[in-house]
Amino acid sequence: MTNPYRIEGPALISFSGGRTSGYMLWHILDAHDGKLPDDVHVCFANTGKEREETLRFVHECATRWGVRVRWIEFVDYAKKAPVADRFEEVGFNSASRSGEPFAAVIRRKGYLPNSVTRFCTTHMKIETLKHFMLSLGYKTWTNVVGLRADEMHRVARGHARNASGKDRWKTVMPLADAGVTNRDVRAFWARQEFDLGLLPFEGNCDACFLKARPKLWEVERTRPGTLDWWSQQEAEITGKTNKASGARFVTEYSYAELIQDVRRQPDMFAGGLFDDDPDMDAECGLWCAGEAA
Numbered sequence: 001m002t003n004p005y006r007i008e009g010p011a012l013i014s015f016s017g018g019r020t021s022g023y024m025l026w027h028i029l030d031a032h033d034g035k036l037p038d039d040v041h042v043c044f045a046n047t048g049k050e051r052e053e054t055l056r057f058v059h060e061c062a063t064r065w066g067v068r069v070r071w072i073e074f075v076d077y078a079k080k081a082p083v084a085d086r087f088e089e090v091g092f093n094s095a096s097r098s099g100e101p102f103a104a105v106i107r108r109k110g111y112l113p114n115s116v117t118r119f120c121t122t123h124m125k126i127e128t129l130k131h132f133m134l135s136l137g138y139k140t141w142t143n144v145v146g147l148r149a150d151e152m153h154r155v156a157r158g159h160a161r162n163a164s165g166k167d168r169w170k171t172v173m174p175l176a177d178a179g180v181t182n183r184d185v186r187a188f189w190a191r192q193e194f195d196l197g198l199l200p201f202e203g204n205c206d207a208c209f210l211k212a213r214p215k216l217w218e219v220e221r222t223r224p225g226t227l228d229w230w231s232q233q234e235a236e237i238t239g240k241t242n243k244a245s246g247a248r249f250v251t252e253y254s255y256a257e258l259i260q261d262v263r264r265q266p267d268m269f270a271g272g273l274f275d276d277d278p279d280m281d282a283e284c285g286l287w288c289a290g291e292a293a
């Protein structure tokens with residue numbers, strides 16, 4: 001049986017900054033005796049709304065394991081702009097930390113993303129990673145994503161997407177091929193000298209609209225002010241394009257309301273923090289292209 005962690009270039013390894021893709025990266029490096037081929041690139045697409053712990057984790061994986069991780073951020077998606085100008089390469093110190101790439105996408109679109117139209121993932125991750133590879137001169141490549149064996153519905157969608165031939169890349173899922181589950185990932189990180197240091201619901205963008213309401217309350221309760229940026233995006237877009245109804249990331253409530261809820265009841269117990277959120281159990285950006293559009 002071939003080793004699923006042996007990757008043939010040209011390839012893009014999508015590192016989301018979560019434990020699962022970190023696990024995958026370690027095993028890919030191990031399968032290549034610690035050194036990746038020159039045409040296999042590891043990328044982290046920063047949204048500017050990642051938790052500092054995530055940024056530190058990405059940086060630590062790279063430095064401890066001796067692998068180059070390219071940090072890239074969305075700039076624009078205008079077709080007339082050269083692909084190299086549609087993203088910016090940054091590093092741990094220079095990475096955006098105040099939502100700049102995310103705000104740029106929202107401004108460019110003129111409306112907010114939501115659970116159905118998740119253009120934040122599409123533009124800040126899938127398309128930005130594509131532009132990165134195009135800028136290096138690749139026309140086609142292998143896209144390596146960290147979908148596990150216990151995420152079979154997503155894996156199946158990945159295979160279906162490959163079969164459709166709609167993308168210029170072919171997606172491979174070494175963790176799914178190797179039968180790796182969340183339990184294996186957790187056991188691996190329990191043995192390491194460092195870790196992400198976040199609870200599962202704290203990963204991805206700090207107050208992502210896909211997080212359930214109790215989790216967003218908990219985010220604001222434990223880190224007051226986190227929801228301000230999100231509320232500000234709603235207010236700004238409301239003023240510009242949607243005066244009548246008010247723009248929201250989530251139809252049922254605004255971020256301003258969530259902030260008020262927590263102010264009124266600062267000691268509320270959110271509950272349900274460890275429930276599975278079907279949309280949040282995957283690291284953002286590992287969804288297959290098309291699903292997030």
Ligand code: SF4
Nearest residue numbers: 120121204205208284
């Ligand atoms: S984590 Fe949520 S808000 Fe951030 S890019 Fe992904 S879907 Fe969008």
